[in-house]
Amino acid sequence: MKSIHISTKVNGDAMEFVCAPDESLLDVLRNRLGLTGAKEGCGTGDCGACSVTLNGRLVCACLVLGAEVDGAEIGTVEGIATDGVLHPLQQAFIDHAALQCGICTPGILVAAKSLLDRNPDPTDTELRYWLAGNLCRCTGYDKIIAAVQDAAQKMRAA
Amino acid sequence: MVAVTLWGSLRVFTNGRASVEIEARNFKELLDGLVAAYPGLRPQIERGVSMALNGRIYKEAWFTEIRPDSEVVLMPYMQGG
Amino acid sequence: MRYLRPNTAAEAAQSLADEPGVTRVLAGGTDVLVQLKAGMVEPDLIVDIKHIDGIRSITAEAGGFRIGAAVAGAELGAHAGVKALWPGVVEAFELIGSTQVQGRCTMAGNLCNGSPAADSVPALVAAGAVARIVGPKGTRDVPVRDIPTGPGKLSLTKGEIITSILLPARPPRSGDAYLRFIPRTEMDIAVASAGVSLTLDAAGKITAAAVALGAVAPTVRLVEAASAAIIGTKLDDAALSNLMQAASAACSPIDDKRGTIAFRTQVAGVLAKRAALIAYSRAGGSK
Amino acid sequence: MMDTGHKRIFKVVGTRPPRPDGIDKVTGRAQYGADVSAPGMLTGRILRSPHAHAEIVSIDTSAAEALPGVKAVVTSKDFVFQDDDFFRDVQENCMATAKALYDGHAVAAVAAVSPEVAKAALKLIKVTYKQLPHVTDVDLAMRPDAPVVQDGRSLETVPAGMSANVTHHSEFGHGDLASGFAKADVIVERSFTTAATHQGYIEPHACLAAMNADGRADLWCCTQGQYNVRTLCAALLGLEASQLRVTASEIGGGFGGKTTVFIEPVALALSRKSGKPVKIVMTRDEVFKATGPTVTSSIDVKIGMTRDGRITAGEAHLRYSGGAFPSGTVDMGGQAAFAAYDLAAVRTFGWNALTNRPKEAAYRAPGAPQAIYAVESVIDELCQNLNLDPLDTRLKNAAKKGTLSSYGPTFDDIGLIATLEAAKKHPHYTAPLAAGVGRGLSAGFWFNFGGNTCVTMNINTDGTVSVTEGNPDIGGSRASISMMAAEELGVPYDKIRTIIADTASLGHNDVTDGSRVTFAVGLATIKAAQDAIAKMCARAAKLWGIDAEAVEWVDGAAVPAGPNAGKFPPMSLAEIAAVSFQTGGPIAGHHEFHADGAGVSFGVHLCDVAVDRETGATKVLRYTVFQDAGRAVHPAYVEGQMQGGAVQGIGWALNEEYIYGADGRLQNAGFLDYRVPVASDLPPIDTVILEIPNPGHPYGVRGVGETPIVPPLAALSNAVSRAVGVRMQSLPMSPPRILAAVMAHDAKV
Incomplete structure (x- = not known):
């Protein structure tokens, strides 16, 4: 298999890599770019632990080929905090005990941020459906919903 | 002597008795006494048992003191999640 | 394996036709990458069609809309015009997968995956949608209902790709709806589904109807008897009961991990009834 | 003191x-199991049996070994033979020897320079199988003519004449059942089944092993117990404990499922053979097929009650299967089944049978949810038959300090009555119910260690x-x-x-x-x-x-x-x-x-559900958890345990199950068809923490993590049964099961 050379932007930084044509963006991020924040929980788009944004759209990195992202902009959990300051969502997850084991947390933060970027004031139902593709096995989701709503409220007030 | 309550499926090794009396001052002596008096209990005791002493469960603790008036119940060794 | 990213449909079709090995067309990738991961397929060539000119656009055409083959669910869901004309098709498309999958999945991909349980297909069939196909020998238009021929099987020939799907214009007082049954509220494959499209006269009587069922037969089934059961009625209880019976009678499902024959047969009838009621209301009918 | x-x-x-x-x-x-790498690291992958039950006639690894980039291939021959049953079972489960015992059982492994080469190498390993008849159902496995999964594994407590698959038998309880049932005004006797479920942690098992020729080794892995990993791996590889250093990574969920080893000994064996660090990360498919789900169960319960709601006798027969290896989990089910009640006559009889399923691992309160589901369902039906309030009835029979428990010891300070009373006082219990909505409740219990x-x-x-x-x-x-x-x-x-x-x-x-x-x-x-x-x-x-x-x-x-x-x-x-x-x-x-001195813990769950009678779909409308935490050290984390456990129980009750085909192969080894609850399935999960201090801890702390998975099974089943007017007796209550029950009931009426 001939490797492909790709130029892309991850969290605003220009990056280049080579990858096999059938290599997923998730494998590229984790194994070639050292960004292990996105997790592989299933590899089939059923758990959301690898959620990232691709040109502003929320996607599962396991369902994107590395070869597809030439010229694209990718956002991962590593890019959510700026200059060492936590994003309100990140702070709210800590404050509300919205994470336990934390393996789903990066994906949920990327997904929740993607929603709040579009809809700063979602209902609980909208939030629950938006996050339906992000499995969490520890929390029962209750505190996740509370944390996102609290962050949304703080972001609206800011 | 200490009266020890056994769980039901062990009674085939104690002539059908649900409770047996053993001379013991601690868990270790109790287990040794049980095996000596009822050799059929040996495999289960070697696999592991817990002891409830006055309602509190001990998983190992050979030298836990047992008094003659203590409530002593033998239980399977448990594992959790 | 090779990865190609052609800029024209003709180029894509030619490279697919020229490849002697296994090929896969990549649009949203939400099925293809799962197949790769599971080792179900090891393609020699993957053709990414997303960079074909015009393939990501939605354009008005003859009173309807032409949906490019690489338009993602989230993009169609944001299109007010299509949503107003064919709400059932849009809601069917939007039911596919999670928010993450919606960012990538396409109707053409959903159709070409060949699953009898594909969500968008019953709605497209009920809508009378037509796929535009480009192949090495040129372009042809084929009704969506004629594309799947069995589980995983299509009427497309080697080298052919779907480049767009046309949702036709429709008469006034028309409505459509799609419902599916899944065990959870999200993230499942349809166990049974129904798409209904209908048109009313000024008095609220149904003059035309199409009822398509999913996940209850090897391909999506357009049920003439179900349409007949409601044409000429105002969806009174007797018509609904006949519709349910006709829909259930048209089912020939399988028992599998997702549902039983009895369950699918029963629920397909229930969904046809409920979808008909929504479509009727959307067409302006009142009960 | x-x-x-x-x-x-x-x-x-x-x-x-x-x-x-x-x-x-x-x-x-945060660094989880799969997040670390080492210079010169190889990728390890495992070849697994495609058969439910098969003799391994031969394994030819020569072609794989010859593939460029392959640095090691291992089979069961690369591990030290174990005399002890416990260690041998762990080893056999990590790598099959004479027989493949379930779909997904490991038979060989490779280490290669890249995932692609490792994958290609797996295809070059030639395993000759002789397929054997299989059994995946616990009741069928107990029949004398059932295919035998493993012979010679029955403990001395198992009576002669049973199928060789029956490995364990246990009996608990006290009092005279016959006279107890004679005092009852009503007796209800029902049979129940529960499917195997998986802990469903989002992080697949992952490890990185580095072992030198001198026997010194380092292992990084996601585990609930690095010392246990050391003990097991040292035995399987013949290492000294001091020479094997195990470091636990951040862990992406465990719930009991990461209390043993699956891939760790394999990675060490590959590393020893190749002389290089080896990383193994399971795929989700492997997690479902080859780690440890719960037991499956088939249970009969008989309970007698007086008209005024006093339980006179309780009896349960529990048939569990912990998969292809012996399991004593049924002992804990038998002990826990009636633990919430103060009974004069109570008896449980437990059996474990081998089936061609993966070896069970612990999952939150192992063995208890199944047994308590059956008991709490029958109590609910008795309350319906006698027109009694289900909370008052439980209060009337509740275990308290001084109660001789159904598993032997006399209870010290326990919080069940306080928990039931808190539920009774809570607005949820008295909130009006809309038409078609059912309210269910269940008590639950766990020992804590x-x-x-x-x-x-x-x-x-x-x-x-x-x-x-x-x-x-x-x-x-x-x-x-x-x-x-x-x-x-x-x-x-x-x-x-x-x-x-x-x-x-x-x-x-x-x-x-x-x-x-x-x-x-x-x-x-x-x-x-x-x-x-x-x-x-x-x-x-x-x-x-x-x-x-x-x-x-x-x-x-x-x-x-x-x-x-x-x-x-x-x-x-x-x-x-x-x-x-x-x-x-x-x-x-x-x-x-x-x-020692961990205090037992009780919980009571209350839930409201609406059921669509035309499709069998259940929607959970409201859910409240009441639990005695002894002392909540960090109340938000106690609530988190209660909520998370409740939702795992809701998943178990409604949709989660291992589905095996007629060929004995697992049909749903992925999150698409193994359906854990998603955010949109659920209402808020309300919690009420009670603090009845544990006398065995200076702050009064009791364990809280496991009890919350116990009550949801019956709470949901009781709510659904009341909503549709049909007593449900099988978990999960997936829509096809509910619809079939409703249609059968409606056909009779």
Whole structure:
């Protein structure tokens, strides 16, 4: 298999890599770019632990080929905090005990941020459906919903 | 002597008795006494048992003191999640 | 394996036709990458069609809309015009997968995956949608209902790709709806589904109807008897009961991990009834 | 006695400080099993049986070994033969020897320079199988003519003449059943089944092993117990414990499923053979097929009740299968089944049978949810038959201090009645029910464990404290341990950092199981703090020139114990620490022990559901959890355990199940068709924490992690049964099952 050379932007930084044509963006991020924040929980788009944004759209990195992202902009959990300051969502997850084991947390933060970027004031139902593709096995989701709503409220007030 | 309550499926090794009396001052002596008096209990005791002493469960603790008036119940060794 | 990213449909079709090995067309990738991961397929060539000119656009055409083959669910869901004309098709498309999958999945991909349980297909069939196909020998238009021929099987020939799907214009007082049954509220494959499209006269009587069922037969089934059961009625209880019976009678499902024959047969009838009621209301009918 | 703490005013315990692992987890920096790499690392992959049951006639690895880039291939021959049944079962489960016992059973493994080469190498391994008849259903496996999964595994307690698949038999209880049932006005007898479910942790098992030719090895893995991993791997590979250092990664969920080994010994064997570090990461498909789901069960329950709601006798027959290897989980089911009730006559009979399924692993309160589901369902039906309030009926029969429990011992202080009363008083219980909505409730119980535990606490010269414990943090324990250290030492929470040691850095700790960590590690932390305090008091005494006995510790400082001791201002921990080098050297407290006295825990769950009678779909409308936590050290994390456990139980009740085809192969080895609850499936999960202190812990702490998965099964089943007017007897209550029950019922009416 001939490797492909790709130029892309991850969290605003220009990056280049080579990858096999059938290599997923998730494998590229984790194994070639050292960004292990996105997790592989299933590899089939059923758990959301690898959620990232691709040109502003929320996607599962396991369902994107590395070869597809030439010229694209990718956002991962590593890019959510700026200059060492936590994003309100990140702070709210800590404050509300919205994470336990934390393996789903990066994906949920990327997904929740993607929603709040579009809809700063979602209902609980909208939030629950938006996050339906992000499995969490520890929390029962209750505190996740509370944390996102609290962050949304703080972001609206800011 | 200490009266020890056994769980039901062990009674085939104690002539059908649900409770047996053993001379013991601690868990270790109790287990040794049980095996000596009822050799059929040996495999289960070697696999592991817990002891409830006055309602509190001990998983190992050979030298836990047992008094003659203590409530002593033998239980399977448990594992959790 | 090779990865190609052609800029024209003709180029894509030619490279697919020229490849002697296994090929896969990549649009949203939400099925293809799962197949790769599971080792179900090891393609020699993957053709990414997303960079074909015009393939990501939605354009008005003859009173309807032409949906490019690489338009993602989230993009169609944001299109007010299509949503107003064919709400059932849009809601069917939007039911596919999670928010993450919606960012990538396409109707053409959903159709070409060949699953009898594909969500968008019953709605497209009920809508009378037509796929535009480009192949090495040129372009042809084929009704969506004629594309799947069995589980995983299509009427497309080697080298052919779907480049767009046309949702036709429709008469006034028309409505459509799609419902599916899944065990959870999200993230499942349809166990049974129904798409209904209908048109009313000024008095609220149904003059035309199409009822398509999913996940209850090897391909999506357009049920003439179900349409007949409601044409000429105002969806009174007797018509609904006949519709349910006709829909259930048209089912020939399988028992599998997702549902039983009895369950699918029963629920397909229930969904046809409920979808008909929504479509009727959307067409302006009142009960 | 340890009861002095109960009335104390807590300063840190009971507050909700941020977790120390929080920032790492929200920024993506936390390192889980699959997140580390080593220079020169190889990729390990495992070849698995496609058959439910097959003799392994031969394995030819020569073609794989010849493939460029393949550095090692291992089979069962690469492990040390184990005499002991327990170790041999672990080893056989990691790598099959003579037979493949289930779909997905490992038969060989490779290490190669890349995932692609490893994948290609697997295809080159030629395994010749001779397929054997299989059995995956527990009732069928118990038939005398059933295919035998493993012969010669029956314990001495199993009566002769049964199928060789029956490995365990146990009986618990007391009193005379016949006379108990004779006193009943109504007797209900029902049979139930529950499907196998999986813990469903989102992080697949992953490890990185590096082993040298001299037998020295390092292993990084996601586990609930690094010491147990060391014990098992050392045995399977013939290593000395001191030479194998195991480091627990951050763990992405366990719930009991990461209390044993699957890939770790394989990675070590590959590393030993190749001389290079080897990383193995399971795919999700492998997790479902080849790690440890729960038992499946088939249960008969018979309960007699008087007209006024007193239970006169209870009897249960429990048939569990823990898969292809012997399992004693049914013992715990039999002990727990009737534990919530004060009964004069009670008896449970348990059986475990081998089936061609993966070896069961623990899952939150193993064995209890199934048994209690069956018992609580029958109690609910009796309440319906006799028109009794289900809460009052449970209160009338509830176990309390002094009750002879159904599993033998007499209960000490327990919180069941308080928990039931809290549920009765709660607005949820009296909220009006809409038409078609059913309300269900269930009690639940779990034992909770203690176990072997070590803690070291270093007093740093700048007045901060480093705590080292040995249990992976699966529920916020680094926070709760730091809180207990802060409480006992009298210093602020943020002066303490708790880390989890590798196996070389601290003595043995049992696995994180049985809801033991906050109890047992907490207790060790308190004792280690007391040890450090004694040393600090001695230093202060030296500085003051008085006897050590004349110094006591108050609010984080040494003070003279009374007017006779002399008049000195308090000397803080920081002040003592600052001069520790000059007063005798570094100061550390430590404690190593086997913790006993974990208090049992009870919970009561209440739920409202609406069922669509035309499709069998269930919607959970409202859910409230009531549980005795003894003492909630960090209440938000206690709530999190209650909510998470409840939702796992809801999944078990409604949709989660292992589905096997007629060929004995697993049909739904993925999150698409193994349906764990998603956010949109659920309402808020309300929680009410009760605090009935555990007399066995100075702060009153009880384990809280497992009990919450127990009640949801019956709470949901009772709610659904009441909503549709049909008694459900099988889990999960998937829509096809509910619809079939409703249609059968409607056809009769």
